[in-house]
Amino acid sequence: MNAFTPEVQVAIARTRDEVARLHEELVRYELVVWTGGNISARVPGADLFVIKPSGVSYDDLAPENMILCDLEGSVIPNTPGWERSPSSDTAAHAYVYRNLPEVGGVVHTHSTYATAWAARGEEIPCVITAMADEFGGPIPVGPFAIIGDDSIGRGIVATLEGHRSRAVLMQNHGVFTIGKDAKDAVKAAVMTEDVARTVHLAKQGGPLIPIPQDAIDALFDRYQNVYGQQPAGVTK
Amino acid sequence: MNAFTPEVQVAIARTRDEVARLHEELVRYELVVWTGGNISARVPGADLFVIKPSGVSYDDLAPENMILCDLEGSVIPNTPGWERSPSSDTAAHAYVYRNLPEVGGVVHTHSTYATAWAARGEEIPCVITAMADEFGGPIPVGPFAIIGDDSIGRGIVATLEGHRSRAVLMQNHGVFTIGKDAKDAVKAAVMTEDVARTVHLAKQGGPLIPIPQDAIDALFDRYQNVYGQQPAGVTK
Amino acid sequence: MNAFTPEVQVAIARTRDEVARLHEELVRYELVVWTGGNISARVPGADLFVIKPSGVSYDDLAPENMILCDLEGSVIPNTPGWERSPSSDTAAHAYVYRNLPEVGGVVHTHSTYATAWAARGEEIPCVITAMADEFGGPIPVGPFAIIGDDSIGRGIVATLEGHRSRAVLMQNHGVFTIGKDAKDAVKAAVMTEDVARTVHLAKQGGPLIPIPQDAIDALFDRYQNVYGQQPAGVTK
Amino acid sequence: MNAFTPEVQVAIARTRDEVARLHEELVRYELVVWTGGNISARVPGADLFVIKPSGVSYDDLAPENMILCDLEGSVIPNTPGWERSPSSDTAAHAYVYRNLPEVGGVVHTHSTYATAWAARGEEIPCVITAMADEFGGPIPVGPFAIIGDDSIGRGIVATLEGHRSRAVLMQNHGVFTIGKDAKDAVKAAVMTEDVARTVHLAKQGGPLIPIPQDAIDALFDRYQNVYGQQPAGVTK
Numbered sequence: 001m002n003a004f005t006p007e008v009q010v011a012i013a014r015t016r017d018e019v020a021r022l023h024e025e026l027v028r029y030e031l032v033v034w035t036g037g038n039i040s041a042r043v044p045g046a047d048l049f050v051i052k053p054s055g056v057s058y059d060d061l062a063p064e065n066m067i068l069c070d071l072e073g074s075v076i077p078n079t080p081g082w083e084r085s086p087s088s089d090t091a092a093h094a095y096v097y098r099n100l101p102e103v104g105g106v107v108h109t110h111s112t113y114a115t116a117w118a119a120r121g122e123e124i125p126c127v128i129t130a131m132a133d134e135f136g137g138p139i140p141v142g143p144f145a146i147i148g149d150d151s152i153g154r155g156i157v158a159t160l161e162g163h164r165s166r167a168v169l170m171q172n173h174g175v176f177t178i179g180k181d182a183k184d185a186v187k188a189a190v191m192t193e194d195v196a197r198t199v200h201l202a203k204q205g206g207p208l209i210p211i212p213q214d215a216i217d218a219l220f221d222r223y224q225n226v227y228g229q230q231p232a233g234v235t236k
Numbered sequence: 237m238n239a240f241t242p243e244v245q246v247a248i249a250r251t252r253d254e255v256a257r258l259h260e261e262l263v264r265y266e267l268v269v270w271t272g273g274n275i276s277a278r279v280p281g282a283d284l285f286v287i288k289p290s291g292v293s294y295d296d297l298a299p300e301n302m303i304l305c306d307l308e309g310s311v312i313p314n315t316p317g318w319e320r321s322p323s324s325d326t327a328a329h330a331y332v333y334r335n336l337p338e339v340g341g342v343v344h345t346h347s348t349y350a351t352a353w354a355a356r357g358e359e360i361p362c363v364i365t366a367m368a369d370e371f372g373g374p375i376p377v378g379p380f381a382i383i384g385d386d387s388i389g390r391g392i393v394a395t396l397e398g399h400r401s402r403a404v405l406m407q408n409h410g411v412f413t414i415g416k417d418a419k420d421a422v423k424a425a426v427m428t429e430d431v432a433r434t435v436h437l438a439k440q441g442g443p444l445i446p447i448p449q450d451a452i453d454a455l456f457d458r459y460q461n462v463y464g465q466q467p468a469g470v471t472k
Numbered sequence: 473m474n475a476f477t478p479e480v481q482v483a484i485a486r487t488r489d490e491v492a493r494l495h496e497e498l499v500r501y502e503l504v505v506w507t508g509g510n511i512s513a514r515v516p517g518a519d520l521f522v523i524k525p526s527g528v529s530y531d532d533l534a535p536e537n538m539i540l541c542d543l544e545g546s547v548i549p550n551t552p553g554w555e556r557s558p559s560s561d562t563a564a565h566a567y568v569y570r571n572l573p574e575v576g577g578v579v580h581t582h583s584t585y586a587t588a589w590a591a592r593g594e595e596i597p598c599v600i601t602a603m604a605d606e607f608g609g610p611i612p613v614g615p616f617a618i619i620g621d622d623s624i625g626r627g628i629v630a631t632l633e634g635h636r637s638r639a640v641l642m643q644n645h646g647v648f649t650i651g652k653d654a655k656d657a658v659k660a661a662v663m664t665e666d667v668a669r670t671v672h673l674a675k676q677g678g679p680l681i682p683i684p685q686d687a688i689d690a691l692f693d694r695y696q697n698v699y700g701q702q703p704a705g706v707t708k
Numbered sequence: 709m710n711a712f713t714p715e716v717q718v719a720i721a722r723t724r725d726e727v728a729r730l731h732e733e734l735v736r737y738e739l740v741v742w743t744g745g746n747i748s749a750r751v752p753g754a755d756l757f758v759i760k761p762s763g764v765s766y767d768d769l770a771p772e773n774m775i776l777c778d779l780e781g782s783v784i785p786n787t788p789g790w791e792r793s794p795s796s797d798t799a800a801h802a803y804v805y806r807n808l809p810e811v812g813g814v815v816h817t818h819s820t821y822a823t824a825w826a827a828r829g830e831e832i833p834c835v836i837t838a839m840a841d842e843f844g845g846p847i848p849v850g851p852f853a854i855i856g857d858d859s860i861g862r863g864i865v866a867t868l869e870g871h872r873s874r875a876v877l878m879q880n881h882g883v884f885t886i887g888k889d890a891k892d893a894v895k896a897a898v899m900t901e902d903v904a905r906t907v908h909l910a911k912q913g914g915p916l917i918p919i920p921q922d923a924i925d926a927l928f929d930r931y932q933n934v935y936g937q938q939p940a941g942v943t944k
Contacts, residue, residue: 202355438591674827
């Protein structure tokens with residue numbers, strides 16, 4: 001098989017499970033149709049990531065047909081699923097993992113409302129508190145880029161580096177999100193479509209009320225540091 | 237455990253069941269995504285309420301992880317679920333229970349169409365009879381308020397006190413609804429999104445026909461007093 | 473029990489089953505929320521109809537809690553479900569059955585897009601062939617009318633009598649549809665929302681292309697007489 | 709029974725299975741309501757195709773009630789399902805199979821957003837990369853045509869012949885898609901509604917950014933030749 005240590009083999013197996021399972025969330029939230037969209041996750045403790053195969057139905061995804069790649073996006077031979085082609089967006093995912101070491105998961109969708117903003121090359125303004133919480137400001141637009149080489153990955157990294165937002169609208173294309181792990185990136189994809197839809201509808205009805213920058217800052221800070229359950233050992 | 241009387245213990249257990257179960261309605265009616273939104277219910281006969289934990293998946297909600305609070309919003313120690321943080325909107329719920337004694341349930345969502353109205357700070361006009369039935373007039377807008385202290389609670393109470401509507405659109409934020417019990421507040425949340433959507437779509441197509449005030453009054457009166465099943469002992 | 477003949481008792485039982493079951497279609501097609509909307513069916517061979525109880529959850533509908541009424545809308549005592557109140561729209565259904573003897577079923581919803589047209593008092597123009605097939609022209613608007621007496625029923629009958637359409641948009645209110653039986657009226661309610669949505673969206677994007685009247689006539693005639701399966705004994 | 713060779717009998721049985729099953733995808737993606745819409749598939753190795761019966765509920769579709777026709781659209785007598793009428797669009801499907809020998813499947817829907825474009829007679833511009841991938845340019849509009857004779861079929865063939873798009877919006881009517889097999893045509897129907905919705909929403913918000921023609925060409929070429937899994941024996 002492979003020269004991976006037992007620890008890395010366990011990490012790979014867990015990552016395969018997680019990536020296969022998280023794809024169900026894309027279906028549940030109606031972010032994808034047919035075989036579109038994909039999720040990847042970095043294997044903790046290794047220069048590897050796991051990604052969806054190309055053009056395979058969401059009904060047929062399972063841990064064993066997820067595909068293991070190195071950080072150049074090359075499939076690791078003789079591992080489960082390796083006989084299939086990985087997602088056609090694999091080069092973009094790999095570029096993100098190589099250049100943003102804090103990123104543990106990447107998600108790509110053509111979710112409807114977000115892609116509508118992308119077709120106009122228009123960033124989503126931060127006019128609802130849930131968006132300030134989650135993204136800390138507007139969701140930015142990245143460049144138009146052709147699929148298949150590094151150009152999408154470069155556009156994602158150039159747009160998101162140093163930005164609070166974990167989501168970018170790639171012009172005329174769709175959404176890429178990043179996260180500390182794959183679940184976090186999936187959450188960003190879900191919230192991107194949710195705010196894209198809400199702000200689209202709001203804008204249809206008339207002028208939007210901006211949220212003052214200091215309120216956006218306060219909301220983002222609180223949500224990143226206080227919301228949800230604290231890790232064990234943190235006193236409330 | 238606690239110094240609660242057996243009667244209060246039974247009331248707490250029933251309220252935990254009800255609050256956990258009612259969250260399923262928020263999912264069914266697509267009023268929430270991911271871990272957003274929350275429901276609370278006052279414990280009948282006690283200065284207590286039960287609320288959803290913060291940042292926990294809707295798939296994982298159960299009676300035993302609902303959180304018991306006093307009317308200051310403090311978690312009651314050594315009760316089921318107390319090791320978790322309650323909803324980050326707990327202070328707002330507590331403020332409502334302290335100030336509106338007739339309120340038995342509170343619901344908060346970022347449901348799409350209602351939040352779109354909120355992002356414009358625009359009240360929903362009463363142009364459909366179902367809205368006159370349920371809310372007796374427009375759904376009003378409350379102030380922009382920061383999450384985490386009393387300011388949201390104060391905004392809800394100041395807007396709804398003396399108003400027929402059980403729903404308020406908090407500017408740039410989302411919906412809070414109140415009810416005689418939690419189910420009633422959930423119904424108000426469901427109907428708020430339903431009328432927010434219908435009136436949004438109606439307005440897109442051209443001028444709306446207002447409903448005369450006396451007809452609104454008659455519809456509201458009938459629905460509050462005649463609609464549905466009468467309690468046992470009331471002759472038809 | 474009752475003085476109904478065995479034949480009528482069988483017809484009542486079948487009608488209860490049908491009315492209870494058809495309510496599931498309103499949920500499936502998302503035409504109703506909470507306890508809104510209602511279906512009734514005339515009992516074949518009797519001056520009776522069966523209707524949904526008022527304010528009861530769709531999860532709790534069953535043949536034995538459907539309510540049997542005479543054509544004045546009065547509940548028949550000592551029949552299953554009679555201890556509950558019938559739908560608050562019962563008077564309107566009864567008026568239709570008294571005045572349109574060919575009608576075997578009536579459906580009422582506040583389905584979203586249709587109600588949006590109703591809030592503007594605007595008929596839905598016949599610009600898609602499926603609408604010509606089903607309704608033979610525009611879906612008309614009936615008057616604003618208060619719930620609870622004959623005024624809704626009068627508005628429905630005055631608008632639909634002699635009209636090809638089996639659906640009417642009651643101004644500021646919602647949809648009433650009629651049919652040769654309850655299933656046919658449910659189909660009309662489903663198709664009303666479908667065309668209300670499609671034509672709403674079409675109109676948002678720019679001018680609509682009208683369908684020539686002779687083409688509407690030909691489509692309506694073909695659909696009413698040729699579409700679907702012929703009764704046994706009709707040669708193809 | 710019939711004079712079909714054993715090979716053709718097997719091919720017919722497989723085609724019946726496939727056509728019955730694929731109709732579930734139309735329901736899953738909400739492209740159809742009630743009994744609307746239909747799928748057909750050419751029987752490989754025979755001048756035959758299999759199509760949905762007319763006016764039958766999607767819940768009741770099964771391989772044995774699919775209807776076998778020759779390429780003139782005549783039902784083959786004494787085959788399973790032959791006692792029912794085939795889809796009222798059978799003549800259009802037959803015309804396509806007679807005139808486009810490379811087509812193995814045809815799908816027809818009145819899916820909402822696509823039909824909205826059709827009601828304006830407006831082609832869907834190619835402003836998102838998924839549309840360039842799948843259709844290689846805009847989705848064109850075919851003529852207004854009456855149901856029941858060859859005129860719809862002629863309109864489909866005249867519009868799609870030599871066009872990259874596998875989908876056509878028939879004016880005031882709905883969508884027809886073709887594919888190398890029925891699954892491919894279903895995918896085209898799913899993607900048509902997806903891009904119709906996204907581009908509709910994008911256009912509501914302001915001017916769209918066009919995709920340069922050479923980028924459309926490159927995307928279409930890559931997707932048709934590289935995307936997805938290669939047949940066995942093709943080296944990656």
